[in-house]
Amino acid sequence: MTFARNLDKYAELIVRVSLNIQSGQSLWINAPILQPELVRLISSKAYKAGAKHVHIEWQDEICTQIRYLNAPDDAFNEYPTWRADALSELADNNGAYLWIDADDPELLKDVDPARISANSKAAGPKLVKWREHMSSYKMTWSIVAAPSEAWAKKVFPQLDEQAAINALWDAIFKATRVDQEDPVQIWQEHNATLRNKREQLNEKKFHKIHYRAPGTALTVQLPEHHVWRGGSATNGRGGFEFNPNIPTEEVFLSPLRQGTQGTVRSTKPLSYQGNLINNFSLTFENGRVVHYTAEEGYESLQAMIEMDEGAHYLGEIALVPHLSPISNSNLIFFNTLYDENASNHLALGRAFPTCIEGGAEMSKEQQAQAGLNDSLIHVDFMIGSAEMDIDGEHADGRIEPIFRQGNWAF
Known part of the structure; x- marks a missing residue:
């Protein structure tokens, strides 16, 4: 019961503080395929907060690994224009973007670094507009995390798979202050402390x-x-606060x-x-x-x-x-x-x-x-x-x- 309660509070924190979803906003979630429960909670809470659309882009790290190991070399010199255009449209309309990070830290250790570099270089020119919107806070975006089996075992190698996942969830809940009674209020106070330091x-x-x-x-x-x-940062178009990273x-x-x-x-x-x-x-x-x-x-x-x-x-x-x-x-x-x-x-x-x-x-x-x-x-x-x-x-x-x-x- 404690885990379910903490997961619900985590989703609430993401929607209300990380993204601070506004009425009429569209939300794009880049999500690990192993976390459907968290994504469903975020989607539900986003709609309740007034989201117009919630788009889910599922990611499977094993499929990512398969691509890097098996695709032809010239595949990494291309980046889909349709995806870059979709992200730019989201940004132009002051949408919100959420990346749920669950990557295996060593997912691509057996891949030629030249392939990874080529893929980044191909993506760069296509995503210039998107990155300018993000870095200038002309849209809302945030990065949070959720466990994967490989990541959990890297952090807790002494534990079996399920115990490692549970331990990593506990560490995430603690680091994000979700284990406290009212994490939304706690984060408002924490943002004020950081604001004081920067001032x-x-x-x-x-x-x-x-x-x-x-x-x-x-x-x-x-x-x-x-x-x-x-x-927290201020959305340059709407004037409302959001947190690009939780934790920070x-x-x-x-x-x-x-x-x-x-x-x-x-x-x-x-x-x-x-x-x-x-x-x-x-x-x-x-x-x-x-x-x-x-x-x-x-x-x-x-x-x-x-x-x-x-x-x-x-x-x-x-x-x-x-x-x-x-x-x-x-x-x-x-x-x-x-x-x-x-x-x-x-x-x-x-x-x-x-x-x-x-x-x-x-x-x-x-x-x-x-x-x-x-x-x-x-x-x-x-x-x-x-x-x-x-x-x-x-x-x-x-x-x-x-x-x-x-x-x-x-």
């Missing part, structure tokens, strides 16, 4: 951010008119494209396109990655960085206290949505236009002139730990602590 950072108007930790000595310069974001513990911004110097080392594995990349480091000069190493998944890291020129530059820096619910679980989720919210992190690739004043209304050329990066990818990777110190540097050279030993210093 404090915006008032400080730092010029640079300095990171220090074992294997990390990194300086990141910020754009002149930067804006810290975090927690971060405040973030997009750095100056050519302003990163030094070396940073990962602290958690990165699951990228069905492959694990672990214990890797990146060295930056004038914003660009000039050297990289990895103890595991080097070819996948290389394919990611060489995706395009913009993939060599940062699109995001994010601050997450070490003392946070996901970090305190002492679990490695092998899933970026969760692991990035246990750790300070960076992202290679596409920047967020909303992270500079007026950026959402700028052209691509104007965004570039303001110092924002662009790329086909946006990939977060974790760098935080209890040993990380972070300082903010003002334009006059004054230094102010932001993090000490992995946690907020103010």
Whole structure:
């Protein structure tokens, strides 16, 4: 009975907070085929909230794996225009998009990385308009998660299959605060806390951010008119709040494209396109990655960085206290949505236009002139730990602590 109650509260949280469905909106759910019960609950609650249409796009990771292993090479040089057009239509009409992530972290470990890279490059030009709507918050979108058998066994290898799924559900319910009596109210309060942190950072108007930790000595310069974001976002057309990620513990911004110097080392594995990349480091000069190493998944890291020129530059820096619910679980989720919210992190690739004043209304050329990066990818990777110190540097050279030993210093 407890599981059924928590699943119902999770669906309610997704509809009312993640998406904040408005009357007349259409909702597109990209859903794992193994989670029909959750999808049915979300659909029912979305219609009750006023949704006009709920479209379900079912995904089966085994079929995805079969395609990558068996389709002809030239199949990965194409992306269906009809799907790109459908997503653009959803965005043009201020629809809502939900991705329920349940992927096996190592789904494509036996696939040639060149195939995965080719597929991403084919999709990129077709999805430009769609991604611009998302990154500028001109539509509602959110990412949440639900267990799959393979993912659960990766997180809890000591348990049998069903016990691992149950344990992962429990971890998801706890991390999303669904195990509490009124998660919707709790999330409204949590969003307010994150809003307070980002407002404090915006008032400080730092010029640079300095990171220090074992294997990390990194300086990141910020754009002149930067804006810290975090927690809930505002739909640019409707003016209502939604949460692009649940869970989320971060405040973030997009750095100056050519302003990163030094070396940073990962602290958690990165699951990228069905492959694990672990214990890797990146060295930056004038914003660009000039050297990289990895103890595991080097070819996948290389394919990611060489995706395009913009993939060599940062699109995001994010601050997450070490003392946070996901970090305190002492679990490695092998899933970026969760692991990035246990750790300070960076992202290679596409920047967020909303992270500079007026950026959402700028052209691509104007965004570039303001110092924002662009790329086909946006990939977060974790760098935080209890040993990380972070300082903010003002334009006059004054230094102010932001993090000490992995946690907020103010």
